Amino acid sequence: MIPILTAQQIRDADQYTIGHEPITSINLMERASRAFVRKFSTLVPGGSRIMIFCGTGNNGGDGLVIARVLIQQAHDVSIFVVGSMERATEDFKVNFERLSVLTGIHQVANEDQIPNIPGNAVVIDGLFGSGLSRPVSGLFANVIDQINKSGAEVYAIDISSGLYPDQPLSEGAVVEATHTISFQTPKLIFFLPEMRKYVGQWHVVDIGLDEPFIQSCETDAFFTQARDIALPSRSTFDHKGSAGRLLLIAGSKGKMGAATLSARAAMRSGCGLLYIHTPCCGLNILQVNVPEAMVIEDEHTEVITEVMPADNVDVLAMGPGIGTNSLTQKALADLILHTSEPMVLDADALNILALNPELLNALPPESILTPHPGEFARLVGAWRSDFEKLEKLRWLAKTYQLNVVLKGAYSAVCSSRGYLYFNPTGNPGMATAGSGDVLTGIVAALLAQGMAPFDALRAGVYLHGQAGDEAAINVGEISLMASDLIEYLPAAFKKLHF
Ligand SMILES: NC(=O)C1=CN([C@@H]2O[C@H](COP(=O)(O)OP(=O)(O)OC[C@H]3O[C@@H](n4cnc5c(N)ncnc54)[C@H](OP(=O)(O)O)[C@@H]3O)[C@@H](O)[C@H]2O)[C@@H](O)CC1
Ligand SMILES: Nc1ncnc2c1ncn2[C@@H]1O[C@H](COP(=O)(O)OP(=O)(O)O)[C@@H](O)[C@H]1O
Numbered sequence: 001m002i003p004i005l006t007a008q009q010i011r012d013a014d015q016y017t018i019g020h021e022p023i024t025s026i027n028l029m030e031r032a033s034r035a036f037v038r039k040f041s042t043l044v045p046g047g048s049r050i051m052i053f054c055g056t057g058n059n060g061g062d063g064l065v066i067a068r069v070l071i072q073q074a075h076d077v078s079i080f081v082v083g084s085m086e087r088a089t090e091d092f093k094v095n096f097e098r099l100s101v102l103t104g105i106h107q108v109a110n111e112d113q114i115p116n117i118p119g120n121a122v123v124i125d126g127l128f129g130s131g132l133s134r135p136v137s138g139l140f141a142n143v144i145d146q147i148n149k150s151g152a153e154v155y156a157i158d159i160s161s162g163l164y165p166d167q168p169l170s171e172g173a174v175v176e177a178t179h180t181i182s183f184q185t186p187k188l189i190f191f192l193p194e195m196r197k198y199v200g201q202w203h204v205v206d207i208g209l210d211e212p213f214i215q216s217c218e219t220d221a222f223f224t225q226a227r228d229i230a231l232p233s234r235s236t237f238d239h240k241g242s243a244g245r246l247l248l249i250a251g252s253k254g255k256m257g258a259a260t261l262s263a264r265a266a267m268r269s270g271c272g273l274l275y276i277h278t279p280c281c282g283l284n285i286l287q288v289n290v291p292e293a294m295v296i297e298d299e300h301t302e303v304i305t306e307v308m309p310a311d312n313v314d315v316l317a318m319g320p321g322i323g324t325n326s327l328t329q330k331a332l333a334d335l336i337l338h339t340s341e342p343m344v345l346d347a348d349a350l351n352i353l354a355l356n357p358e359l360l361n362a363l364p365p366e367s368i369l370t371p372h373p374g375e376f377a378r379l380v381g382a383w384r385s386d387f388e389k390l391e392k393l394r395w396l397a398k399t400y401q402l403n404v405v406l407k408g409a410y411s412a413v414c415s416s417r418g419y420l421y422f423n424p425t426g427n428p429g430m431a432t433a434g435s436g437d438v439l440t441g442i443v444a445a446l447l448a449q450g451m452a453p454f455d456a457l458r459a460g461v462y463l464h465g466q467a468g469d470e471a472a473i474n475v476g477e478i479s480l481m482a483s484d485l486i487e488y489l490p491a492a493f494k495k496l497h498f
């Protein structure tokens with residue numbers, strides 16, 4: 001996993017590397033800027049007119065090195081330095097001298113000196129990086145305004161000028177980048193929907209900062225990598241009863257598709273034995289669509305009214321397609337009160353929890369909740385910013401000792417101790433009805449196979465996204481539908497078995 005660092009920790013990692021590698025600060029700047037150019041060159045067509053805007057801090061220093069390297073590669077580059085040279089950092093000054101030998105550098109000291117930026121230009125933003133210390137105003141804000149109005153493609157160095165790596169949006173001007181090429185580790189803001197307009201598509205380039213130091217930084221947020229994902233395994237004498245017995249409580253009249261999707265996903269995720277508790281109307285549907293499962297009929301024709309906690313199953317999962325009928329609310333409440341092992345709750349089970357919040361206290365510790373943002377808002381109330389949303393996620397998980405995934409792009413998986421793991425897999429093709437039901441089946445099956453609840457949740461979210469990515473390659477994001485996720489689950493599992 002990649003730790004997500006605060007602005008201060010990023011500075012510390014720079015300093016530690018400079019002190020211990022050893023590498024001089026100016027050479028680290030050279031290395032970072034060259035890594036930027038390597039990525040930039042894969043994204044920008046040759047022959048583009050490149051305009052680089054630099055402040056006089058180290059982010060601007062990077063801009064000057066990038067200019068030098070691009071000029072040496074025969075690109076058409078103009079450089080604009082905004083702000084006072086008196087405040088320039090040492091590394092900026094050295095690179096200013098080196099660049100002056102090669103080309104003219106425009107100084108922008110007032111509004112009249114702000115250049116016209118054609119829409120077909122490519123802008124590189126080196127005004128401010130992780131050293132931003134206050135909202136951007138005055139001349140800098142005017143430059144940013146021109147950049148944003150130009151319609152040009154904008155590549156931010158490290159982070160868009162005006163953004164803090166780890167804090168909510170400031171009131172000042174902010175560059176709206178189309179791409180951010182960031183150094184060493186992703187910033188927290190890259191995972192927040194409200195920041196997308198400023199961050200654009202982001203890329204992380206390795207600049208060789210000290211890896212053990214980075215791994216030792218104390219942080220409560222991480223970016224998951226494939227190597228963090230554990231999977232269940234089979235051994236020679238396993239039989240269906242030892243490979244995970246799951247009771248899935250799902251479906252109501254008109255929503256048997258949700259039950260079908262969850263059930264099939266569970267079987268594809270290695271569940272040994274699957275029971276499905278469903279209203280009578282679901283019997284034939286499930287027997288035909290999931291022949292591997294045993295179906296237990298509720299007394300009621302259309303909704304779930306009573307679930308007996310069974311001792312012949314390892315895990316209970318409830319929610320997909322159950323509705324919020326008062327009889328079903330009572331059934332869930334009874335089930336929770338009679339269950340002591342971690343269970344999986346999704347969809348309408350979460351809506352029922354929101355209607356009866358006292359049930360949260362009764363949930364078995366380490367249970368798993370899988371809300372999408374709508375269900376999450378019903379559970380914890382509305383939020384004013386994505387930062388507050390993450391705080392609420394941590395609060396819910398820690399207060400009730402739960403593992404919770406807040407689903408969406410970069411789904412945030414939160415452990416009961418409040419550690420957040422952003423998921424790297426998945427794509428917008430998965431924004432389609434039934435995708436969440438598939439996730440429930442995967443996570444429940446992994447839990448039933450004996451994985452620890454948090455590991456099962458993090459792995460399930462990763463595999464679900466990976467199946468989505470495999471499906472998108474084959475059917476395209478637009479055509480992707482939830483059943484495709486099940487079809488591509490085997491490919492996702494195989495990919496993790498290196
Ligand atoms: N060796 C290294 O460390 C490496 C660093 N690297 C690069 O350095 C970047 C960080 O550089 P940095 O720390 O110099 O800060 P930076 O973002 O350039 O800005 C600071 C300057 O801006 C000023 N300022 C701030 N806010 C302002 C405002 N609102 N309006 C006006 N002025 C404002 C601030 O002034 P002050 O707050 O002191 O008044 C100061 O002068 C990092 O993102 C990466 O690109 C890489 O090369 C790898 C090696
Ligand atoms: N833009 C996206 N990028 C990545 N994953 C997405 C995106 N949109 C949706 N998903 C994933 O698809 C699933 C949708 O779940 P949910 O909203 O509960 O669907 P449903 O209720 O229809 O089953 C979640 O796992 C979510 O992470």
Ligand SMILES: [K+]
Nearest residue numbers: 125128159161
């Ligand atoms: K920048």
